[in-house]
Amino acid sequence: MSVTRTGALPVGADAAYDVVVVGAGVVGSAIARTLARHPLRIALVEASNDVGDGTSKANTAILHTGFDAAPGTLEARLVREGHRLLSAYARETGIPVEPLGALLVAWDEGQRAALPRLAEKAERNGHRTTRLLTAAELRAREPHLGPGGLGALEVPGEAVICPWTTTLAYATQAVRSGVDLHLNCSVEQVRPGDPYHRLVTRRGVLRTRHLVNACGLHADAFDALVGREDFVVTPRRGQLLVFDKFARDLVRHILLPVPGPLGKGVLITPTVYGNVMLGPTAEDLDDKTATGTTAEGLAGLREQGGRILPALLDEEVTAVYAGLRAATGQEDYRIAAHPGLRYVTVGGIRSTGLTASLAVAEHVRGLLADCGLDPGPERPLARLRMPNLGEAFSRPYRDARLIAGNPEFGAIVCHCERVTEGEIRAALTSTIPPGGLDGLRRRTRARGGRCQGHHCGAEVRALFEEYGPEKKGRGAR
Amino acid sequence: MNRTVDVLVVGAGPAGLAAAARLAASGAGRVEVLERERAAGGVPRHCARPGFGADARGLPLDGPAYARRAVRAALRAGATVRAGVSATGWAGPLTLDVTAPSGLERIRARAVVLATGARERPRSARLVPGSRPAGVLTTGELQRLVLRFGARREHLGRRAVVVGGDPVARDAVRTLRRAGVEVAAVVAEPPVGRHAFGAVPVLGGTVVTELVGRGRLTGVAVRGGDGRTATLRCDTVVFTGDWIPDHELARARGLPLVPGTRGPATDGSFRTAEPGIFAVGNLLRGGEPALVAAAEGRAAAAAVLDRLDGRPWPGGGVPVTASGPLRWVTPGLLGPVAAPLILRADRRLVRPVLTVTQDGVPLRRERLSGSLAPWRSVRLPLHWTSGVDLTGGPVVVGSED
Numbered sequence: 001m002s003v004t005r006t007g008a009l010p011v012g013a014d015a016a017y018d019v020v021v022v023g024a025g026v027v028g029s030a031i032a033r034t035l036a037r038h039p040l041r042i043a044l045v046e047a048s049n050d051v052g053d054g055t056s057k058a059n060t061a062i063l064h065t066g067f068d069a070a071p072g073t074l075e076a077r078l079v080r081e082g083h084r085l086l087s088a089y090a091r092e093t094g095i096p097v098e099p100l101g102a103l104l105v106a107w108d109e110g111q112r113a114a115l116p117r118l119a120e121k122a123e124r125n126g127h128r129t130t131r132l133l134t135a136a137e138l139r140a141r142e143p144h145l146g147p148g149g150l151g152a153l154e155v156p157g158e159a160v161i162c163p164w165t166t167t168l169a170y171a172t173q174a175v176r177s178g179v180d181l182h183l184n185c186s187v188e189q190v191r192p193g194d195p196y197h198r199l200v201t202r203r204g205v206l207r208t209r210h211l212v213n214a215c216g217l218h219a220d221a222f223d224a225l226v227g228r229e230d231f232v233v234t235p236r237r238g239q240l241l242v243f244d245k246f247a248r249d250l251v252r253h254i255l256l257p258v259p260g261p262l263g264k265g266v267l268i269t270p271t272v273y274g275n276v277m278l279g280p281t282a283e284d285l286d287d288k289t290a291t292g293t294t295a296e297g298l299a300g301l302r303e304q305g306g307r308i309l310p311a312l313l314d315e316e317v318t319a320v321y322a323g324l325r326a327a328t329g330q331e332d333y334r335i336a337a338h339p340g341l342r343y344v345t346v347g348g349i350r351s352t353g354l355t356a357s358l359a360v361a362e363h364v365r366g367l368l369a370d371c372g373l374d375p376g377p378e379r380p381l382a383r384l385r386m387p388n389l390g391e392a393f394s395r396p397y398r399d400a401r402l403i404a405g406n407p408e409f410g411a412i413v414c415h416c417e418r419v420t421e422g423e424i425r426a427a428l429t430s431t432i433p434p435g436g437l438d439g440l441r442r443r444t445r446a447r448g449g450r451c452q453g454h455h456c457g458a459e460v461r462a463l464f465e466e467y468g469p470e471k472k473g474r475g476a477r
Numbered sequence: 478m479n480r481t482v483d484v485l486v487v488g489a490g491p492a493g494l495a496a497a498a499r500l501a502a503s504g505a506g507r508v509e510v511l512e513r514e515r516a517a518g519g520v521p522r523h524c525a526r527p528g529f530g531a532d533a534r535g536l537p538l539d540g541p542a543y544a545r546r547a548v549r550a551a552l553r554a555g556a557t558v559r560a561g562v563s564a565t566g567w568a569g570p571l572t573l574d575v576t577a578p579s580g581l582e583r584i585r586a587r588a589v590v591l592a593t594g595a596r597e598r599p600r601s602a603r604l605v606p607g608s609r610p611a612g613v614l615t616t617g618e619l620q621r622l623v624l625r626f627g628a629r630r631e632h633l634g635r636r637a638v639v640v641g642g643d644p645v646a647r648d649a650v651r652t653l654r655r656a657g658v659e660v661a662a663v664v665a666e667p668p669v670g671r672h673a674f675g676a677v678p679v680l681g682g683t684v685v686t687e688l689v690g691r692g693r694l695t696g697v698a699v700r701g702g703d704g705r706t707a708t709l710r711c712d713t714v715v716f717t718g719d720w721i722p723d724h725e726l727a728r729a730r731g732l733p734l735v736p737g738t739r740g741p742a743t744d745g746s747f748r749t750a751e752p753g754i755f756a757v758g759n760l761l762r763g764g765e766p767a768l769v770a771a772a773e774g775r776a777a778a779a780a781v782l783d784r785l786d787g788r789p790w791p792g793g794g795v796p797v798t799a800s801g802p803l804r805w806v807t808p809g810l811l812g813p814v815a816a817p818l819i820l821r822a823d824r825r826l827v828r829p830v831l832t833v834t835q836d837g838v839p840l841r842r843e844r845l846s847g848s849l850a851p852w853r854s855v856r857l858p859l860h861w862t863s864g865v866d867l868t869g870g871p872v873v874v875g876s877e878d
Contacts, residue, residue, distance in 0.1 A: 242601075246728055293606040295686065316602045316721065321609060397565065398574075400581045407578035412563045415513055418576075437611075451723075452599035455514075457614070458621035461632070 003181045003432055005049060009204035010180075017041045017180075019368065020199060020208035022187055022222060024048075025056040026163065026357045027349055028214030029170035034361035035368075036177035038375035043206060044171065044179055045199070047186030049435035050442075052167030055216050056354070057442060058291065058323030060240070060280060061271060062254060063087065063097060063159040064355040067122035067130065073332040075352060076125055078363060082356035083157070086166070089358060093173075095165045096272040096390025102158035102254040103133070103141065105308070106150045111258040115153045118258070122155065129156045144250040146310045158254050162272045162389050163354050164442035169386050170357070172431045176382035181432065182206075190225040192341055210373050211343045212364060217288045217326050219334070219347035226343055231334050233347065235288050235324035238280025239297040241305070242319040243312055244450045247276040248391075250311050266304045268312070273417070273445060274391035275318060278305040284327070291322045318416075318450045325350050335360070337367035344368055387423060389445055396420050413463070414456040416449025424460065428467040440464055478582045484781060485573065485586035486510040486556075487564050487726060490519020491767040492758025493592030494547040494558070495774030496781070501554035503778060505785055508556040509584070511575065513563040518544025519594060521767050523620035526651060530768055543767060567730050571753045588784045591727055591741070591749075591756045592774065595763030597645070598719040600688070605716075607688035607698070612713045616649040619715050628656035634713035636661050638697050639677075640685055642669040643718035643764065643852040650674055653715070661711050664699055667824055667851050688714065718852070720763025727756060736798065737805030738762035744794045745808050745816020746780035747773065752790035755781060761807050762821070765854060795835070795867055800875040802826060804851070811865055811872060818857040820874065822849035830877040833861055836870040842877075849876075 009015060021032045024046035032044040048054065063086060066079030090097045106112040115132055122130045133152040139145065141152075175181050182203070189200035196207040215222040220233045248270055257265025269277050281297045298320060306313045327350055328334050334348035344367045346360060353360070369375065388395060396402050396409040397418045403410035409422035427434060427443040434440040437447060437460065446460045447453045453460070483506030486493045493510055494517070501508040516522060521529055524540030531537050538546065551558055562577040571589055575582040597615040612634050614622070622632045637658050639649045642665030650660050660677045663669070668681040682702035689696040689708060696708045724734065727741040732749045735742050740761040747755045757777045758770035784790070794810030797818065804823045808816055822829075826849040833841040841861055849855055857874075865872055 289691065292608040292687070295606045298604050298606055316598070317604060319601050320604060320606070397563070397576045398581070403576070403578070403580050410576055410578040410580060411561060412513060412565075412576055415563065418563075418565065450602070451596050452601055452615075454596045454599060454615045454617040455621075457618040458625040459515075461622070462625055 003175055003183070005183045005435060007203065009182060009185070009201065009206060011204065015205070015207055016196060017043045017206065017208040019210045019212060019373065020045055020206055021212040021214055023214035023216055024051040024171055024181065024183070025054050025214065025216050025353070026052060026167045026170070027216070027346055027353050027360055028212070029167050029174060030357035030361040031212055031214055031346070031364050032174040032179050033170040033177070033381065034358070034365050035375070036174045036179050037378045037381055039377070039379070040375060042174070042179045043208070044174060044181045045185050045187060045201065045206065046181070046183050049184050050439040051171040051181070051183075051432060052164060052442070055323050055325060056163060056167045058240070058321050059163055059238070059351070059354060060267065060269065060277065061160055061163045061354070062269060063161040064352055065127055065155060065157040066352070066355070067125055067127040067155050068118060068259070069125055070331050071121065071124040074335065075332050075356070078333070078356040078359040079352045080126060081362075082359035085358035086161070086355065087159070090161065090166075093169050093384045094386045094388055095169055096162045096388055096393055097159050098270070098272055098390070098392050099157065099159040100253050100270060102155040102256050103138065103152040104155065104256045104258050105138065105145070105152045106258055107148055108150070111260060112150045114258055114260065115151065118153055127155070127157070130154060142252060142255070144309055144311055146307050160254065160270060160272050161354070165386050165389055166354060166357070168432065168443065169384060173381050173384045175431050176384065183435065187222070187225070192226055197342070209342060210368055210371060211341070212368070213343070213345045213347065216349070217324055219326065219345060223345055223347070226341060228338065228345065230336065230345070231328045231330070231347060233288070233326045233328055235285050235290065236327045237283040237285050237290060237322050237324055239293045239301065239320070239322040240277055240279030241298065241301055241317050242271070243276040243278065244316040244318050245274045247312055247315040248274050250309055251276055255308060266301060268305060268308055272390040272392065273448070276312060278312065280323070285324070288324065291324060293320045293322050297322075316450055318452070319448070333360075335363065335367070337370050339371045342371045342373070344371065387426060387443070396423055413459050414446040414449065416451050416455070417445040419444050419446040421463065424463050428464065433467065437461065437464060478580060479585070480582060481585045482507045482509045483586065483785060484508045484588045484590060485584055486590040486592055487573070488512065488519070488592035488594055488758070488760070489517035489548065489558055489560065490592060490594050490758060490770065491521060491547060492770040492774035493519070493590065494551045495771035496590050496592065496757055496777050497556040497558070498551040498554040499775045499778035500781055501551065501556040503782055505782060510551060510556055510558045511562045511564050512558065512560040515561050517548045517558050517560045519767075520617070523617070523624050524648060526648065528766070540767075547771070564726060567726070570751070587753065588781050589754045590777065590781065591754065591760055592758045593723045593726060593760050595720045595722045595759040597717060598721055600716055602721070603716065603719065605685055605688060608690055610688065610690040610692060610694040612690070612694035613688065614713065614715045616645050616652075616715060616717045619649060619652055623652055623656055633658050634694070634711070635659060636711045637713040637715060638709050638711045639663045639715045639717060641665055641717035641719065642667055642673070642681070645764070646717040647674060649715045649717045650677055658713065661709055664697070664709075685714075718764065720759070722760045722763055724760060727760070730754065735805065735807065735809035738807060740807070742796070742809030744791065744810040744812035745814050746812065747777035747808075748780055748790065748812070753784060762805060795865060795869060796871045798871060798873055800873050802876050803874060806874045811862055811867065813867065815859045815862060817859060818861060818874065820849070820855045820857060822851055822876070825850050826876055831857070832875045832877060833872060834875070835865055835872045840864040
């Protein structure tokens with residue numbers, strides 16, 4: 001078990017793996033964790049300097065039930081199973097989840113007429129607890145809603161989750177259970193072979209018997225490296241606005257739009273950090289690095305959000321960002337085994353990858369067996385308890401026993417998010433320490449609040465640099 | 478741990494320390510100041526420039542020296558000043574929950590003075606589109622970085638753009654240049670005098686439309702008043718001014734805010750809507766100099782002492798709002814004790830005619846002898862509100878310009 005960020009990769013016999021998973025997003029990390037149950041030599045390889053640094057960090061952070069999936073698809077099945085698996089895993093490992101339930105709000109007659117059809121679809125997907133709400137019931141549930149709500153479909157079970165902790169939990173448990181994690185290690189060439197494929201990376205060559213493509217947006221490009229051209233990933237950009245915590249009391253459920261002929265509309269949802277999120281846009285692009293926001297996108301979101309929840313616009317915006325979903329022009333995942341190549345492609349995991357991740361991983365384990373992998377006996381994974389980032393659960397700055405044991409948990413460094421020095425030091429010395437300040441924010445929330453570092457930026461950076469490579473290069477401070 | 482004090486001051490900046498010093502010296506009993514930062518003194522601690530008054534010998538003080546003096550004065554007067562201690566929320570009326578390295582506390586006070594200050598709006602709150610690279614700062618973060626690390630390229634870059642035309646933008650320019658960073662331009666939405674920033678080019682009437690760069694900032698796109706666009710090459714951008722009060726505790730207690738400032742509404746004696754809770758300094762609106770904030774802290778002491786003596790809490794007050802080109806006016810409430818109005822305009826107004834009306838009835842109409850600028854407040858003396866009916870409706874301050 002090791003985590004590497006720089007330097008040459010291990011060579012010789014050490015560098016021969018049974019399975020290499022390429023891509024340490026939520027899906028790749030989940031696959032590595034699931035495989036780590038077996039006595040296999042596994043590497044998780046990632047181009048970025050951190051896990052969960054692509055689409056997995058910039059999404060709507062919803063644990064879906066799959067009520068509106070296309071019935072009969074692989075996605076529908078894996079989302080349904082994934083919801084159950086991840087809900088249980090979150091309880092076990094301390095990933096914050098709040099099962100708020102969703103309301104699909106109808107704003108015109110066409111949308112209201114669509115609600116019963118959505119309820120039937122949910123039933124075909126195995127969700128029998130949806131309920132139609134009248135305008136009066138809707139108003140009672142969401143008193144701050146703008147005028148004109150005609151009714152809603154209630155979907156119990158839809159939940160909000162911390163996407164950062166989820167990916168980090170999978171990867172951490174994988175590493176603690178023996179997986180090698182190689183960061184800053186983009187794969188540039190694949191030389192298929194028998195018994196070993198050779199992966200040429202920026203940091204040297206890796207050999208592996210089996211190969212898993214979990215490259216998300218770049219799954220098509222990686223397929224091309226092994227000579228497959230089965231689909232094209234079109235990035236679909238979703239811009240999002242996060243509002244300050246004062247907005248949290250304005251909304252109680254996940255407010256979903258009713259899909260219609262005029263597009264999908266935007267959602268408004270609380271986050272587990274106690275903020276409110278508005279978005280996403282849906283823009284089909286060519287550029288897989290276009291994670292910037294635009295003036296038109298943000299203005300459009302504010303206009304739509306202001307109709308749904310007028311008071312929201314009075315609150316400060318704490319973050320604007322955009323994520324890219326991996327659309328492939330097919331209303332289902334693109335998961336395929338290529339037994340001749342001992343290779344599994346996990347592509348087209350669109351908006352539901354976070355929810356489905358654990359079920360996708362189980363599915364891939366089966367596909368690898370179809371490719372000839374004999375995983376051997378199962379053993380328990382390393383135990384794991386993640387630091388809590390959720391507002392609905394106990395946080396260190398309010399924990400008298402924790403502070404009595406270590407006063408650093410009583411020293412708040414990031415005031416907006418109430419992040420203590422103890423939490424920051426714990427993250428910086430954890431199994432997978434952050435590669436930068438953004439990674440530290442995803443592990444602790446430090447610098448993620450309304451001031452965006454105005455007050456705490458220098459202090460947080462000083463802590464980071466105490467442990468960072470710069471410290472070693474510079475000598476003692 | 479539960480404790481009781483006479484006065485709890487939240488925030489050891491200029492306003493909070495001045496209030497604490499005056500109160501402790503006036504026999505208010507046990508006066509305790511909580512400061513969440515590791516050292517007391519507030520924003521002046523980071524402002525290494527003159528402009529903070531003078532010492533006893535008449536020598537000009539810079540920010541850090543001013544901050545040290547303010548802390549010393551509060552301590553000498555008998556106040557307790559505790560740094561690294563955070564008030565995290567209310568446990569009840571006049572009772573705050575506190576987190577410190579020494580543990581959790583619940584502190585009950587006979588009077589609470591909120592002096593939590595203000596912050597500059599960061600890029601996100603200004604809804605500036607584009608990528609999310611490193612190298613995006615506020616003046617506050619810039620100054621703290623320099624104080625903490627000195628001039629380090631990896632933090633400050635080599636070439637910076639400063640956004641905003643307030644006096645604080647000059648602080649940002651000065652800090653950057655002293656650190657050896659070239660300042661490519663000052664970009665300000667309101668028109669700014671060309672020579673306000675010395676040799677640095679000033680783009681007035683210009684807005685930032687996008688941040689560019691992956692990993693590290695590589696430029697900012699701007700649009701001028703004439704619609705022309707350009708991209709300024711830089712690896713650091715500093716967003717300055719555009720203050721928003723740090724009003725978390727005020728809002729957590731449900732204190733009404735003044736719409737224009739987003740600070741808690743107070744009467745002229747700094748009383749908020751809740752008996753026993755006062756608010757002073759830049760929590761009321763942000764952006765005023767330390768000496769102004771400190772004067773408010775001192776001025777609030779009289780009403781705090783009244784409260785400690787058991788005098789009744791005057792309820793209500795008539796709300797005051799700004800209209801037209803006036804951005805905000807404080808205090809938000811007019812009570813029985815007359816107080817000067819402090820006023821800020823959205824744009825430059827030359828010798829404007831200001832009006833005060835109540836329930837649609839004009840009370841006063843007067844031409845100012847000077848001009849209003851968006852980066853400077855103006856104080857209207859007591860006579861401006863002398864005719865206000867304290868049982869009447871809201872008072873509106875407007876401009877005929």
